Amino acid sequence: MDFEFLRPLDQQLFEEIVTAEAHNLGSQLLVHTQSSGIPDLENVQIAIVSVNENRLVEGYEDEFLNFNKIRRSFYSLFPGNWHLNIADLGSIEKGETVEDTYFALQSLVKELLKKNIIPVILGGSQDLIYAQYRAYDFVEQMVNLVNVDSRFDLGDAEKSISNKSYIGKIVVNKPYNLFNYSNVGYQTYYNSQEEIGLMERLFFDAFRLGEVSNNIRIVEPVMRDANLVGIDLNAVNASSINSSPNNSPNGFDGKEICALARYAGISDKVSSFGIYEYTSNYSETGNMLIAQMIWYFIEGVNYRSNENTLSAKKDFIKYQVPIEEEILVFFKSPRTGRWWIEIPFISNSNTKLKRHTLLPCNHEDYLEACNQVIPERWYKTKRKNEV
Structure with missing residues (x-):
């Protein structure tokens, strides 16, 4: 260099x-x-x-x-x-x-x-x-x-x-x-x-x-x-x-x-x-x-977990939560206990966004969704994907 x-x-x-x-x-x-x-x-x-x-x-x-x-x-x-x-x-x-x-x-x-x-x-x-x-x-x-x-x-x-x-x-x-x-x-x-x-x-x-x-x-x-x-x-x-x-x-x-x-x-x-x-x-x-x-x-x-890899994501546990007209899809890592929520991918949107389909969240977001409350960050990210 x-x-x-x-x-x-x-x-x-x-x-x-x-x-x-x-x-x-x-x-x-x-x-x-x-x-x-x-x-x-x-x-x-x-x-x-x-x-x-x-x-x-x-x-x-x-x-x-x-x-x-x-x-x-x-x-x-x-x-x-x-x-x-x-x-x-x-x-x-x-x-x-x-x-x-x-x-x-x-x-x-x-x-x-x-x-x-x-x-x-x-x-x-x-x-x-x-x-x-x-x-x-x-x-x-x-x-x-x-x-x-x-x-x-x-x-x-x-x-x-x-x-x-x-x-x-x-x-x-x-x-x-x-x-x-x-x-x-x-x-x-x-x-x-x-x-x-x-x-x-x-x-x-x-x-x-x-x-x-x-x-x-x-x-x-x-x-x-x-x-x-x-x-x-x-x-x-x-x-x-x-x-x-x-x-x-x-x-x-x-x-x-x-x-x-x-x-x-x-x-x-x-x-x-x-x-x-x-x-x-x-x-x-x-x-x-x-x-x-x-x-x-x-x-x-x-102490990074390297959970962004495809092989790590294959082990994630999937949870589906019906809410209003949506079905929210959550994933949990069995290794670290960390959570993600899936963002619907808009096919005609900017191709640079393809890697943003899994949004990190926490267990409380999942519990709130089970109580029919849409996580705020999921809503914001979905709106940005649609713009």
Whole structure:
């Protein structure tokens, strides 16, 4: 892989890693250094990269983002019982323009996806998700995006892209690859009623912070159906991340945000993962929490069930539930106990949707259907299939 825009790891930090404790993550990662260059990615499953770009933050102030603090915290951790090879590819520096940075990130993510390597992106402004998403332009099916964020970030699609309007650009810009957008953890007072209404009209999914905090398992099916996941660090409450940039009293606590990262990792479909809105003002506590989020994501990847394969689906148990004029068809995995619901395939619809015929759900959806209540996500997905 020849990506001249990748900057190697800081030499001083690398020396700290190689002299660190023998069994921690720092001693086990493949690292991009000045002397050895980009590591061989032949048997690598996960690649970490940081992106020093934040020029489209609303109220932007010029700042060099130093991700070494996160790396130092991450490298000090011990791995779980993992069977994964992990590489640190270093950093993408700001291009001459923001579009240059987008192009570099998009090119890197696309190349990693082709190699079946999961990129873990540490970014400045969250509009970088746009480049993460555009890397899927070559993929043959529509994609699902999950965003853990207190805001929808739809913005005004007519205006220039920013860290508060990138979702609008994803929706309206060609090529149209987005099948579903799901927001996890929105807080109503940060979102206009117009945006809330638009989310409903587009049949997108939105889960309020309180709803998720009361029962975090409700987002597992949404994560299971995602292709790419982004986390806005401002979705974490200020006391948990102990950081001056984040002044929100409400948000996910440390345990919850790590659980969400693990759900993203354990999903068989998630092929890229980003953590955004980082600034260099994060405290040692904040950097350690981010490091633990990465750790939990990798932990999830290690325990994937690979139930997206045809051979695994042959073992699923089928349940049929008559409801109104429909017969809802559910499937349950005997191995993991996870549930899916079948979406009727529309023969003349976009051929990219063929792989969306099984929608992840939970046991409660099946029980509700038995009580003659149609699951909301089934209805929304069916409507999107018909459009």
